[in-house]
Amino acid sequence: MNQTRARRTSRTIAAGVATLLAASLAAAVPGTPAAADPPSDLRCAGLALGSTGLPGLRDQIPSVDPNRGIGAISPASAKLPKDVVFEDGRHAISNAYAFALRRGTLHVRDADAGRAKKGSRWHRLTLPSCLQGAITSVSADHELLTVTTTDGQLYSHDMPGNDLSAQRWTWRWGPFLWLGAGMKMFPGVVDWSISSFNANETFTDSAGRRHHPIGVATGYLLRKDRRTITYIDPWLPVDESREMCGPRRGRLILASLDASGSTVLAAGTDGSLWTRLYDFDVSGANSMAGSYTWQRDVAPDSAAFQLPAPGWKRQPTPPGAVTDRVTIVKTGTDASDRELRVEGRNRKGRNGWWRKQIGASSWRFTASGRSLAGKVLKAHTELATSRDRRYVGSIAGAPAVVSNFNSACSGADLAVKLDGATLNLRLHSEDVLRQVERGPGLDDVPRQYNAAIEIPGTTWRNLSKAPPAVRSFVASHLDGQITEVPISVTATRLRMRYQCWEFTLDGAPARADRPADPLDVGLLLNAFKEVPAQGKLASC
Structure with missing residues (x-):
């Protein structure tokens, strides 16, 4: 040989x-x-x-x-x-x-x-x-x-x-490390796109810091309700539990999507165009390999990815008709190097396609001389019913309400009543590492999130002028403008696991939690990363 x-x-x-x-x-x-x-x-x-x-x-x-x-x-x-x-x-x-x-x-x-x-x-x-x-x-x-x-x-x-x-070629997919037992496409997928974001590329996080990605492959699946975007990753369990919050807090009805380098281009049925950088690593979920921070006073050269992850950006509307055929392609090694393409018709009635760089303010048109292959989108916005949930409880004995928690969309309003005053806060949350399958959304099995309470900027800057009860509460129970509060959430209960603050759906008695089975190695790894930050084990 x-x-x-x-x-x-x-x-x-x-x-x-x-x-x-x-x-x-x-x-x-x-x-x-x-x-x-x-x-x-x-x-x-x-x-x-x-x-x-x-x-x-x-x-x-x-x-x-x-x-x-x-x-x-x-x-x-x-x-x-x-x-x-x-x-x-x-x-x-x-x-x-x-x-x-x-x-x-x-x-x-x-x-x-x-x-x-x-x-x-x-x-x-x-x-x-x-x-x-x-x-x-x-x-x-x-x-x-x-x-x-x-x-x-x-x-x-x-x-x-x-x-x-x-x-x-391989059919392997799933944990561990892309060595899993394969995947069949979920039912009810109306559009899908694969993305690859390599470690030699770069992106800018939500605080303006530039990073190299960890390196991730992601599939984005638009479901039959045309509002849910499930994402899959060859290192993650083959399930429908991971969701990318869509435009308008997941309420916009989408016609189509495409992805490149962890950036998704989505078209609403109203012809609106949206882009977002989002994947398992950027979201803050990769506690095994990623470094993340919720804090605002971080050094400009910090390697930590800022949380929450970047949100959706609405793109300018092309000056003419557009169809549901959209594409995003890489033109360089940075996340800003992306060309957007949308099939359509210009104001002279010529068919073709619009294109522009993701950060550009205007579109250029290329005539094709062919009939439009896609469906022309009409300027009529369709919004689905909100999936926000209201949880009522208390923080350190003070009545509190999380008025709009969403299992897929970070950013909920948290109001605390304090001796006639109301302290309005924000509760941010991002998914965590799991290596066991679970269902989509919320059920009776506690779903864990990396989370933080934020005192909004105006309130924080004017805290010295706030009522005494507010100042006392902040000094006694919060850690500054940002307080990290890992949470677990079910369909009827929300717990802040280290502080032991608890809320129930609309204030009604919560159903009993159903334990996760089997033991999830991913959640254990996430817990090990939490302990140094919290200084103790979660007690709730």
Whole structure:
């Protein structure tokens, strides 16, 4: 056996051993999800050893395909476009390629942000036999390519060095470390997009500090109610528990979305356009690898990500009609380097598409000479019913109300009654690390959040002029402008776990908590990070 082949063999064995070790660990460690969803097509079983997502091995396993996954030239009958302008489930854009899905198979072309490179041609993508003809949708970003198949299975390919070799495909998804037992797309998903945000890129947090991301892959799923955005991550449990709060506090009805580099572009059914930087790491949930702060007086060079995470930004409206076809693509290594694209019609009645950089104030129009493929959006805002909840209780004996807590949307009003005066505060909350599946929203199993009480800026600056009862309360029970108060919340109860302050839904008796089962390793890791900050273990 020659040395090259020996290296290939040893690395393939190493990949297999890593996967088997992870599977054994998952079976042995309490708190590991029991649910598994590998592919129903047994021909794909071997893709458990695909190199995508293997810790430490991704760039080390060479391709066994001299053509690196690039197959024969695509036939004219496939009717493939010159450029891919929009990602729409049948077309996708990575940092080096454009992809097109036709009759269950993928075609690929060298491209820059979807625009064909000079001299490039469409080629069939060489796929594992079990994927050939079975693909139903495709999404890509940077070096991550994902597809779903006729049985709903999600497959991923991390294209190291732009290598598209078939050996790299895998159906693994979920804990631990992208070594989980796979995922089938949830029912009721009307639009979805994959995103890749790499550690060599940069972003600016909500306090204006610049950081490198930890490195994260995220899928954003628009659900059938067209207001809920579920997000998934290959290192997290395969469940529907993680939600990205939509525009207008999750009330705006959305027509479509797309994502790139953890930035989501969403279109309301009213034609409004919104962008937000958000993922598991930026949100503040990655207590294992991330450093976060709620405090405001932080050094400009602090490595801690500021909480709460950045919110939605409404983008200017293009000066003409728009459709529900929207796309966001990377144009550089910073989160500000994103091009937004929206199909539409200008005021002269010409069809085409609008584009601009994410931070630009105006749009440029490119005529296409073709009919509009998307649905024209009308300027009529649709807002769904609020999902806010009112919890009533007390803080240190003083009556208090959290008037609008939302399980997915940070920022609730907290009012405390003090001898005829009212102290109005803000309660911020962000999700935490979990490694066990749970359902969406709130139920009777306590859901934990990283949280903080904020004294609004005006109140804080004028505290010396506040009534004595307010000044005394702040001095005795709060830690300054920001007080960290990790909370656990059920459908009928809200607890501040270290202070032991408790609220119930509308002040009514709460149902008994239902214990989480099994023990969640993720929550334990989160608790270990809490103790140094709080100086004690949670007692409630």
